[in-house]
């Protein structure tokens with residue numbers, strides 16, 4: 001599995017490097033203002049949980065994440081500026097990289113950073129409904145601080161000794177027919193091999209639930225059918241001492257995916273699938 005993942009990751013890296021603004025190239029974080037997720041003054045309305053979308057799952061799992069702590073990292077930030085984003089920070093593997101990129105957007109103007117936060121808030125609701133304690137690395141889409149640079153995105157999960165860190169993104173691949181979700185893990189985590197193996201197991205469980213529970217298919221351009229990618233260039237994952245997976249929930253450059261991602265009903269569907277995947281991994 002590890003070998004196949006690493007080879008899949010190589011192709012993913014090549015694809016990502018060919019894209020200028022999207023991908024998971026530089027998520028950001030903000031543990032300093034971490035707050036329970038449901039509150040918070042954000043300009044983006046949280047996707048409401050539609051109990052009718054999966055009533056049996058919601059009813060059956062009211063406490064299956066009780067006692068668990070989940071950190072969700074909504075990638076990037078609407079507070080991005082060139083000066084802030086281009087400052088060099090450690091990349092977790094001995095080099096440096098920009099603090100954070102601006103992220104991508106759909107052709108219709110729906111930004112990745114806005115999606116990431118809305119999806120994170122929907123996921124927080126779904127996890128809290130299962131009894132989990134949830135924290136977000138950022139709770140607004142208008143500020144930027146050192147804490148949101150990629151070298152600090154894992155700090156909150158590390159400090160809380162979270163059971164799981166989920167970093168949410170959407171891709172910006174320019175191939176028009178390229179669509180679907182993929183999952184990224186790191187072979188260079190501060191947590192070492194044991195945490196890397198757990199992260200891969202988490203990724204597989206998330207993939208299973210996303211595939212069965214949402215309208216978004218597996219990526220047709222990353223992972224050679226596995227939708228799994230291994231990348232060592234992502235500070236968010238490299239600095240994690242806890243099991244961590246970065247999600248690219250769809251390709252914002254693809255017309256079909258770009259219609260799904262702005263939809264609150266899709267985000268609710270995805271949130272329930274991700275919560276189920278986390279519960280399966282921790283079960």
Ligand SMILES: [Zn+2]
Pocket residue numbers: 022023024025026027075076103104112169170
């Ligand atoms: Zn991103």
